[in-house]
Amino acid sequence: MRHVAESTEPLSxxxxxxxxxxxKEPLHGYALMKDIEAMSNGRVRLSTGTLYGALRRLLDWxxxxxxxxxxxxxxxxxxxxxxxxxxxxxxxIARLKELARLAxxxxxxxxAR
Amino acid sequence: xxxxxYRLLLRLYPRxxxxxxxxxxxxxxxxxxxxxxxxxxxxxxxxxxxHGAARERTFAPALGPAIAGVAIAAALHxxxxxxxxxxxxxxxxxxxxxxxxxxxxxxxxMGLFALLFLIxxxxxxxREIQRDIERKRLRPTR
Numbered sequence: 444m445r446h447v448a449e450s451t452e453p454l455s456x457x458x459x460x461x462x463x464x465x466x467k468e469p470l471h472g473y474a475l476m477k478d479i480e481a482m483s484n485g486r487v488r489l490s491t492g493t494l495y496g497a498l499r500r501l502l503d504w505x506x507x508x509x510x511x512x513x514x515x516x517x518x519x520x521x522x523x524x525x526x527x528x529x530x531x532x533x534x535x536i537a538r539l540k541e542l543a544r545l546a547x548x549x550x551x552x553x554x555a556r
Numbered sequence: 557x558x559x560x561x562y563r564l565l566l567r568l569y570p571r572x573x574x575x576x577x578x579x580x581x582x583x584x585x586x587x588x589x590x591x592x593x594x595x596x597x598x599x600x601x602x603x604x605x606x607h608g609a610a611r612e613r614t615f616a617p618a619l620g621p622a623i624a625g626v627a628i629a630a631a632l633h634x635x636x637x638x639x640x641x642x643x644x645x646x647x648x649x650x651x652x653x654x655x656x657x658x659x660x661x662x663x664x665x666m667g668l669f670a671l672l673f674l675i676x677x678x679x680x681x682x683r684e685i686q687r688d689i690e691r692k693r694l695r696p697t698r
Contacts, residue, residue, distance in 0.1 A: 472584040490604025491562075491585045495577050496611055520580055 454535050457489055458497055462506070462524065462532045469510040469523035472498070498522060506531055558598055559586055565602060568609035630677070633669060641665030 454462070457479070464470060464478040472494060480488050489497075501507040506528030510521040524532070562585045566578050585601060593601075641662040 472580050473587045476584065476588065488600070490601050490608075491581050491588065492601070492604035492606075492608030494584070495581050496608045499573065499577065499612075519583070 453538065454531075456483075457487060457493065458501070459532075459535060460487055461494075461497055461501070462528060462535075465507060465522060465524045466529065466532055469512070469521045471512075471519050471521045475522070501528065558589055558593065561598075562601065562605065565605040565609070568606065568613075570612055573612050637665050637669035638662070 460479045460482055461475065464475055464482060467478075470478060472491070476489055476491075476494055498507065502509075502522075504527075505525055507522045508525050510523040512519070512521045559582065563582055566574055566581060569578070588601070589597065641664075644665060645662055
């Protein structure tokens with residue numbers, strides 16, 4: 444399987460949080476929802492429809508994959524990050540760091556005047 | 557009862573999505589509802605399901621039906637505008653005699669068709685194709 448170039452578009456906050464959550468460990472839908480809510484201090488509360496819309500797209504792009512757990516019931520499907528997903532997350536983190544660096548530099552320049 | 561409502565809303569999704577994620581979505585909804593589902597929760601979930609289903613149907617249409625839909629819409633519009641053109645030219649001939657040529661009026665109506673339907677359609681299709689190219693560029697390929 445070959446992968447194309449990394450994303451150049453910024454990721455939406457729910458997708459970024461979803462990838463960050465799966466970077467820690469494989470999780471199933473409801474655990475993901477709760478983890479995203481906890482990571483954002485209750486600010487981001489995904490509905491089930493939004494969560495599964497994002498999961499479907501990420502599966503489609505090959506950024507995440509299904510993960511077999513001991514619990515094989517269909518409604519307890521776990522997901523985990525793929526190597527492509529991990530590199531996309533790293534690229535996004537680098538982009539955000541660069542943005543923060545630029546914004547901080549701008550502020551420092553302004554304050555030095 | 558809320559579970560049954562949500563199950564009903566899931567029917568808005570395309571069948572292949574429902575087959576793949578329906579059971580999981582229903583289980584996640586039930587767990588979330590069990591943990592504290594008030595009116596606001598139910599409203600958010602219902603809107604999320606409707607929005608999600610609309611998104612799946614809008615942004616991932618099957619290519620064949622989409623092309624067929626556009627072709628049928630174009631044909632219907634063309635019939636409507638040509639009928640309107642003939643109607644107008646007949647009326648104009650009756651009113652002004654030979655002053656306004658029928659063909660000129662029909663051509664004007666066809667021009668209006670192009671302006672109101674074809675050009676916006678081409679612009680919209682162009683944008684959608686551009687988005688599709690971008691999406692495919694981001695997707696893994698085999």
